[in-house]
Amino acid sequence: MTKLLTDRQILQFISDGYIKLENAFPQEVAEEGRAILWKDTGCVPDDPTTWIHPVIRLGNYAQEPFQKAANTAILHAAFDQLVGKGQWLPCNSLGTFPVRFPSREDPGDAGWHVDASFPGDDPTDYFSWRININSKGRALLMLFLFSDVSDTDAPTRIRVGSHIDVARMLAPAGDAGMSFMELAQQLDQTNQRREVLATGKAGTVYLCHPFLAHAAQPHHGTTPRFMAQPPLLSAEPFQRYRHDGNYSPVEIAIRLGIGI
Template sequence: MRDSLNSQQIQSFITDGFVRIDNAFSAELASEARNILWNDIPADPEDSSTWTQPVVWLGMYTQEPFIKAANTNILHGAFDQLVGKGKWIPCMSMGAFPVRFPSAVDSGDTGWHVDAGFAGDDPTDFFAARINVHSKGRGLLMLFLFSDVSKLDAPTRILKGSHLDVARLLEPEGEEGLSFMELATKLPELPERPEALATGKAGTVYLCHPFLVHAAQRHCGREPKFMAQPPLLSRRGFDISGNSPCSAVEEAIRIALST
């Protein structure tokens, strides 16, 4: 398979913590997926007066448009380059979907955070899920844009390079790591980082280091924003020892811990 990412893109992923892939899947697939999602939203796509909630959370979807979007050749090639061949599990469901609507109301879910990788003591408690320095369970954070997203359309906010700071936070915590909330409370202590916005046309995908700090924001545009944020699950935790050839995800962690 031909490489999906060039050396500059891989270096940018290591340094900044993410890479943007335009046309990762087709606009047609995005449209088909939106039609399916609207069936589960208590609102009329043609009547903005029915868009009364700032965000509607939808679950995981297994219909063909979602699976095709998650498994294009360009994405599989990028997974191999960033996570390592044979080290990731194909994505056979797409979600979760925070569908964001134009609103003056704070949705209450716009804080800076890092997505967890494995379950805590209570598998049903999202906030107790954990993250460790090996990124057990999670190979990548992924942002799939199923609608056009401009600066006004609640693009995900990303702190460039923050994955390096988070790796250093996690190292002393060993295999147990930190819970989602424990880590979130420590994020204000981190160095200030420049902010990027996950904008793009429908079909754009952002592949992000699992430790990247990110946040939602209020929708100030006109059309609903459809984005999925599934994890790319990993078959095993990453090797951070520095004694073997490594993937881009591992290299970023190793660099962080050596500086």
């Protein structure tokens, strides 16, 4: 399992900022997880009249189905190849789930952004959390599909290759980095990038570079979307300069972004 990803997939990750792994965890595990999530939404699965909000955010999920989903042999092998053996921490929770429902309402959270990874002055204010050039605290952005997601089911939008642009934006800020909002306000520099949608069957996982620009969108389909977006936490900061030249794909992409 140590060579799960092909050279082509590794190169795609470096250049595009993401790879899609189908069947990364079993569909029956996704079904078990959905049953827990449906109960916590307070909505009835077969009664759309109870789906009155465009999005419901559910809390921290670490029950058995979610731990199973996050810790398959396939994912662990991919983590080793993209981040480096011993460079990531086991994922014990899938964090929050923004469950999206078919709705004509604006969900109010569909702006382009890069997920922050360490606290700023106020740890309780996520908008003040920060991102730096070494991606302190975060090894990967991950998208876990717990339901089938088509083009109309509010799939996450991804700007292909935007992680290269973001590395260039972050470099002048050094170790202090930029806040979530400071960086978000500069992401119009990635407007020229091609957009793809994170679609797939339940059990699909998108493994993304931590600097990848992405965005939510309204749900125009008929089936609620269940997806987790947890970080893969890093055991130590990424390095832009290594004496042995043994860079991970995440580090190679950062180096490309800053012109090395």
